[in-house]
Amino acid sequence: MKQLLRAVKRCSVIAAVALAAVSLQPAGASAAPQPVVGGTRAAQGEFPFMVRLSMGCGGALYAKDIVLTAAHCVNGSGNNTSITATAGVVDLQSSSAIKVKSTKVLQAPGYNGAGKDWALIKLAKPIDLPTLKIATNTAYNNGDFTVAGWGAATEGGSQQRYLLKASVPFVSDAECQAAYGSDLIPGEEICAGLVDTGGVDTCQGDSGGPMFRKDNAGAWIQVGIVSWGQGCARPGYPGVYSEVSTFAAQIASAAATL
Known part of the structure; x- marks a missing residue:
């Protein structure tokens, strides 16, 4: 199952779920497009990195x-x-x-x-x-994160002309494993999204983009890299990100x- 899920990473269509977290669509999974809700267009200069x-x-x-x-x-x-x-x-x-x-x-x-x-x-x-500094420890691996990208605004949709942004909350390893089981690597990955309702997430084309938040000094700090997920913004399936502090x-x- 791991190779199946990760075969469709959030590349080339990562999008926006409004950037909706770049969710990977596993082969054979339902292809019904799901609009990502909650994303908005980023302002010029808002995320210069x-x-x-x-x-x-x-x-x-x-x-x-x-x-x-x-x-x-x-x-x-x-x-x-x-x-x-x-x-x-x-x-x-x-x-x-x-x-x-x-x-x-x-x-x-x-x-x-x-x-x-x-x-x-x-x-x-x-x-x-x-530039965007990266987290060197887990101090900021919590709370609400910002994701941004030019990926698809709907599952299976086209990538976007304008940069979109959205806010996604931290999801614990236990809750994320309830969705993905052994496919999740807790020591190397961090999850975020609206598990109960879905609707906000990254999507295809957002792969590689940062997941970030403010540090204690009010500066942006990167805690994740858009990696994979099932579908885009689906209830029960948060987005999975590389845990930057680990690396x-x-x-x-x-x-x-x-």
Whole structure:
């Protein structure tokens, strides 16, 4: 079941559920589209660290020349000039969009489709925009989180022109395991969403994008990376995100090699 669920990560259609959390649609699951409720259009400059990647995923500026995204969005590690990162705008068609090509990709060591869902993309030149710091411990793995992306606004729908945002509450490991059983890897993943009602979540095309909240100083801090889920915004099935704090040291070490 794990490989089935994770085979349809939230890439290429991640969207918006209003960003509705990027839910993965397992093969054979009901394909009935479900609108994501609760998402709204982000204001220009509201989340300046957001990046759209040309393969149909999201990401965030970890450094001015490095994008943090999901491992399932890339194909291995090495030199790679095929990815275009778009930043600086909420409207992907804006003439003000900053577009920079990739030079290298570093996929999480040991990634095999389950857990360890993070990757770094080195850019050909720095993007002069604010970066998003990542959590280095679990202090902020609670409360309400913000998700944002250009993914689908309905399950199976098209990706969006405008950046959408939504708020999703933390879901405990126990409650998330009630939905996904052994498919969930509690030590590497964190869940969020409206379990009882559904309606707000990330979706296909939001993969790799950040889940973040404010820290004690009022600054944004990334606690998750959009990874997978069943459908989009379905009741009983929260979104599953890579737990950034688990991999913070590895991410920092990897970034230093790029």
